[in-house]
Amino acid sequence: MIHRVTGIDFATTTPDGTSRARGVGIPFQGTPGPLNALTDVAGVEVGATTLIDGDGPLCVGAGPVRTGVTAILPRGRDGVGQPCAAGWYSLNGNGEMTGTTWIDEVGSFNLPVVLSNTHAVGACHTGVVQWANRVAPRLGRQWLLPVCAETWDGYLNDINGGHVRPDHVEAALDAARGGPVAEGSVGGGTGMNCYDFKGGNGTASRIVPYGSRTYTVAAFVQANFGARAELTIAGRHVGPEMLDDNPLDGDWFARDLDGAPPGAGSVIAVIATDAPLLPGQCRALARRVPLGLARTGTTGSHFSGDIFLAFSTAEASGLASAFPLGPPGEDELGTISFLPWGRMDTVYAAVVQSVEEAVLNALVVNTDMVGRDGHRSPRLPLDRLTELLGGRP
Numbered sequence: 001m002i003h004r005v006t007g008i009d010f011a012t013t014t015p016d017g018t019s020r021a022r023g024v025g026i027p028f029q030g031t032p033g034p035l036n037a038l039t040d041v042a043g044v045e046v047g048a049t050t051l052i053d054g055d056g057p058l059c060v061g062a063g064p065v066r067t068g069v070t071a072i073l074p075r076g077r078d079g080v081g082q083p084c085a086a087g088w089y090s091l092n093g094n095g096e097m098t099g100t101t102w103i104d105e106v107g108s109f110n111l112p113v114v115l116s117n118t119h120a121v122g123a124c125h126t127g128v129v130q131w132a133n134r135v136a137p138r139l140g141r142q143w144l145l146p147v148c149a150e151t152w153d154g155y156l157n158d159i160n161g162g163h164v165r166p167d168h169v170e171a172a173l174d175a176a177r178g179g180p181v182a183e184g185s186v187g188g189g190t191g192m193n194c195y196d197f198k199g200g201n202g203t204a205s206r207i208v209p210y211g212s213r214t215y216t217v218a219a220f221v222q223a224n225f226g227a228r229a230e231l232t233i234a235g236r237h238v239g240p241e242m243l244d245d246n247p248l249d250g251d252w253f254a255r256d257l258d259g260a261p262p263g264a265g266s267v268i269a270v271i272a273t274d275a276p277l278l279p280g281q282c283r284a285l286a287r288r289v290p291l292g293l294a295r296t297g298t299t300g301s302h303f304s305g306d307i308f309l310a311f312s313t314a315e316a317s318g319l320a321s322a323f324p325l326g327p328p329g330e331d332e333l334g335t336i337s338f339l340p341w342g343r344m345d346t347v348y349a350a351v352v353q354s355v356e357e358a359v360l361n362a363l364v365v366n367t368d369m370v371g372r373d374g375h376r377s378p379r380l381p382l383d384r385l386t387e388l389l390g391g392r393p
């Protein structure tokens with residue numbers, strides 16, 4: 001769908017003209033939204049702070065720096081404090097996502113989601129709390145339990161240098177907007193690798209017809225997982241034919257990760273929808289994320305933290321009592337509408353399809369990156385991919 005103002009087909013192309021995965025001809029199932037992004041779900045806003053500085057040998061605290069912060073506002077800046085039905089799932093727990101015990105308790109959350117590197121979770125948590133006190137001071141009077149998640153960028157980045165600060169988190173939150181979403185080496189995805197190629201941020205969406213209505217399901221991934229030999233694209237197991245030029249494989253694992261094998265890393269996925277869902281149905285969406293990841297080849301490494309969040313932006317007054325800001329009303333009751341469980345299959349399919357495409361967008365919309373100690377992460381070679389897929393892209 002061509003954007004009527006810019007003339008760009010955002011489903012296939014970034015605002016700067018870079019081709020996304022379907023823009024280079026990789027085929028996908030399902031119909032994307034106009035932006036093919038998390039922001040196709042009305043009200044969702046995404047922002048980022050990208051930190052790139054320095055080259056050469058690692059000097060902890062000085063760099064080189066290849067990291068950042070990604071912020072997701074489920075209901076936008078004006079909707080902070082309004083809860084969303086939510087559920088989460090961990091395929092492999094070698095990672096962190098804060099706020100999940102409260103989501104388990106009440107089936108919802110009411111603050112932004114922030115993604116960064118493994119050792120920046122504390123700064124992210126502090127940054128969200130500071131930001132919430134600034135933009136919604138009444139909300140700040142009660143407990144604040146942000147959702148902060150991470151993947152490890154220490155191959156390229158001075159991860160122990162404390163370069164992500166709370167003010168960077170606030171800047172990412174302040175920058176959050178609707179519209180096209182930046183992909184590749186940006187925000188929290190700046191220093192990440194995927195299938196031993198340059199990875200990072202990716203997003204995609206699907207339109208789901210439902211009777212007289214139409215719903216949107218969308219995925220955002222911070223992709224930092226997978227071994228080169230696993231990579232599968234459009235059903236073709238291309239990884240074994242791309243094993244050359246792989247500086248991420250070999251001695252650096254033994255030196256930096258105490259012998260962790262290829263495939264070590266993590267992936268965070270955030271699923272958004274405007275379909276009215278129960279918290280348990282949101283969790284069911286999060287459980288479908290691994291099926292989309294598996295289409296790209298991963299088998300789920302023990303050393304990979306694979307944690308997924310799903311939320312619905314549909315209005316549900318029954319969730320508000322989990323976050324009271326005033327005295328209870330007399331005989332106060334909440335209500336919530338939801339899709340029948342037996343009608344969820346098309347929504348599940350949309351999750352699987354959008355996750356697969358989001359991962360491949362993170363790979364395609366990228367460039368080579370050199371980080372600390374000269375560590376290099378090469379981009380996915382699109383010309384080689386074209387040959388391997390029989391000239392289809």
